[in-house]
Amino acid sequence: MLCLAITASLASFSTGLWASEPPFSATADTVFDIILDDDPSTFVCLAYEGRGTRQMWDKRQDDEFDLDTFVFSAHFSDMPPFEIVLNPEFETEVAARAEADRYGNRLGQIPLAFRHGIRRLGIHKGDEGFHAGSGKMFVYQDMATRRIGQKRLAESLLHESIHATLDNAYSLSPGWVAAQRQDDAFMTRYAQSRPDREDLAETALFAYALLRHPGRIPPVDSRDILARVPARIAVIRTILDTPPNVPSAPPVPEGCR
Incomplete structure (x- = not known):
């Protein structure tokens, strides 16, 4: 019932969400190189x-x-x-x-x-x-x-x-929907076309870049992103800053390479 109610809420957004043209088609198609080949890996x-x-x-x-x-x-x-x-x-x-x-x-x-x-x-x-x-x-x-x-x-x-990892907990949550309403804009046309399914995944990469690798997006684009989706960046900041509760990594088995 909660999902149905939130989906209905999304459908009743102000027309600004759809009237404002997103600056990008999809995150994977942007010109920004956010994660570099030599970045640390676990x-x-x-x-x-x-x-x-x-x-x-x-x-x-x-x-x-x-x-x-x-x-x-x-x-x-x-x-x-x-x-x-x-x-x-x-x-x-x-x-x-x-x-x-x-x-x-x-x-x-x-x-x-x-x-x-x-x-x-x-x-x-x-x-x-x-x-x-x-x-x-x-x-x-x-x-x-x-x-x-x-x-x-x-x-x-x-x-x-x-x-x-996050869709079930966040993509239709009241907090995320409220942030969408507050921003009243999307980063990509893909997110705009499916706000209940793709907006979180599409916004996350931009937010991650600004919050963890701010130099990898030019200043003028960074300002535009921050101005466009500040409420959703704040939600993603909280996710990134909250250590997930996961078990420790077990010993690596023999033959692992």
Whole structure:
């Protein structure tokens, strides 16, 4: 009932939210390089756990399947490990590891406050857009290659980690909806098109840049962002400044590399 009430509240916003043109299409398509390749990472290693049946949603077929996946555990210094599972279409452990290796360090560069809810990263071949739900993220090899070429893979993973970690608690919460009302504007057209689903994930990257790496967005753009969504940046500041309650990282198993 709460979700229905808040969704109805979103629909009744002032027309200013839709009348004001956002400055960007989507966070992954901006010109800003927010997370750099040499930024510190809490990623430690990948351990191969063998083959195992896992459910994987596949955008290419718009359906979910039980697949005999390649299973790795991704270990970090600041949280318990989570699974990285790969579609059997990767064929060999060597090929699956080579693909999984592209994500661990970048995931460890995402702040723990945005990442601690991830339980599984699923990887397919193909060029579909990334997607995520509570605890789970799904990515596609060719799209990841494109994002690496654009220096946007870590930023795209941050967006999906918000869906996996924070959506349930925040995206329809009274506090976030109140901040949307107060700002009466969006950062991206993607957020504007789906304020109940994409606004938190779209705003988070801009807020993270200003709060943790202010020099990575030009001053004129920083001023515009701060003027446009100050209330939502304040909410994200509180999230970043509040250490999440997560168990300690267990010892790394033998053979983890």
